[in-house]
Amino acid sequence: MHAFSQSTSSTPTAVAVPPALSLPVIEAAFPRQLHPYWPRLQEKTRTWLLEKRLMPADKVEEYADGLCYTDLMAGYYxxxxxxVMQAIADYSAWFFVWDDRHxxxxxxxxxDAWRRLRFQLHAALDSxxxxxxxxxxxxxxxxDTMVRLYSFLSKKWNERFALHFHAVIEAYDREFRNRSSGTVPxxxxxxELRRLTFAHWIWTDLLEPSAGYELPAMVRNHPAYRRAALLSQEFAAWYNDLCSLPKEIAGDEFHNLGISLIHHEGLTLEESVVEVRRRVEECINEFLVAELDVLRLADILADGTVRGKAASVAVTACLGNMRNWFSSVYWFHHESGRYMVDNWDDRAxxxxxNNEAAGEK
Known part of the structure; x- marks a missing residue:
């Protein structure tokens, strides 16, 4: 199967998807979109990475565009x-760099360096x-990203986002301790851990400033809305596990659904790939059902009042972007240099x- 990458040049190039990772339903039923701001987004995030010294200049020059971090977000929101798109893209690029530092x-x-960073991030999140x-x-x-993201909606949204990200930081700490002790969950x-390290509720929170509307709790917590949001994120996390399995085995990583299945359920590598793929496909099928439930919710919200109409429009926009997440995640994994371990000098x-910790040589 092929897609046309818009990542690194103005000339589309065919991107082949390996059969074991191919999902025809995504390619057929989840059309790919890209935010019209994307070319400027890519340029500005590349500049931001340099200005904030998140990556050395030579690595930004050689790898930033090919990693496709801006493509992933521009295909989602x-x-x-x-x-808002720029703030989210910069935050997402930061998240990948943080993941690499971890x-x-x-x-x-x-x-000691990790413990110091963990506490500093908690403090920076609050102030x-x-x-x-x-x-x-x-x-x-x-x-910098938090100041910008906190500027779009209310203090209550900011507090919710902070609560969710404090939990993400602590989940990364649990993963650090697991890996340091050789513990395979x-x-x-x-x-349970993956829902936090993949930041399910962070990416879901960001649907709201993208829609320009803060959803009331009764909508966010509605079973239909919450289920659709969860399924879109579970798909992304498990498809990531499927695609990154070779990278993570090479890097002696333990946190991958396939690795847990091999270690605790006695599956072979081939069997674990089949099982993760089954769960991925199940997410897609269940989302298509949940999507209809959310559309019904949007119809109910449109009760003839101005407030009801605004809520209905926002829910529909958020749902549309949950749907976009499927195609954006799918193609990202086949275009980004982040997963092309066969092209690396050292697969691990x-x-x-950058192998150095801050301030260390």
């Missing part, structure tokens, strides 16, 4: 105002303006990472 801290046994000039570029850049433990060491 369709309809977002440009400034991985390198594990690999190099930098327990980002106080950390804009932090000596660790990762903390300062995070604070059980399937159920992993699924991504060529785009």
């Amino acid at each position: 369709i309809g977002a105002p440009d400034e 991985d390198r801290d594990v690999i190099h046994g930098r327990t 980002p303006r106080d950390h804009l000039r932090h000596r660790d570029p990762l903390v300062a850049a995070f604070a 059980t399937v159920e433990e992993y699924l 060491t991504p060529p785009y990472v």
Whole structure:
């Protein structure tokens, strides 16, 4: 199967999807979209990575566009105002760099450096303006994204986002401790942890500033809306596991649904791939059902009042972007250099990472 990449040139190029990872239903029923701001988005995020010193200049030049981080977000939050789209894209790029720092801290046994970073991120999340000039570029850049993201909706939305991200930081700490001790989580433990390390509710929260509307709790917590949101994120997390399995086995990583299935359920590598793929396909099928339930919810919300109409329009927009997440995630995994381990000199060491901790040589 092929898609046409818009990632690194103005000339589309065919992208082949390996048969084991091909999902015809995504290619047929989930048309790919791209935010019209994308070309500018890519340029500005590349500049931001340099200005915030999140990646060395040579790595930004060689790898930033090919990693397709902006493509992933520009295929998701369709309809977002440009400034919201930019803030989300920069935050997403930061998240990938943080994930890489976490991985390198594990690999190099930098327990003190990780603990320090963990506490600094918690502090920056609660008072980002106080950390804009932090000596660790990762903390300062995070604070910058938080100041911007906190500017779009209300204090209540900010508090909700912060609550969700505090939990993500702690989940990364649990993963650090698991990897440091050689602990492979059980399937159920992993699924619970993955919802946090993949930041399911963070990406769902960001649907609201993209729609320009803060959803009331009764809508966000409605079983139909919550289920559709969860399924879109579960698909993304498990498809990521499917695609990153070779990378994570090479990197001695334990946190992958396939690895938990092999270690705790006695599956072979081939059997675990089949099972993860089955769960991925189940997410797609269940989302198509949940999508109809959310559309019915949107109809009910449109009760003839101005407020009801606004809520209905926002829910429909958020649902549309949940749908966009499927295609954006799918094609990202086949276009991004993040998963092309066969092209790396060392399959355990991504060529785009910085192996140094902040302030260390």
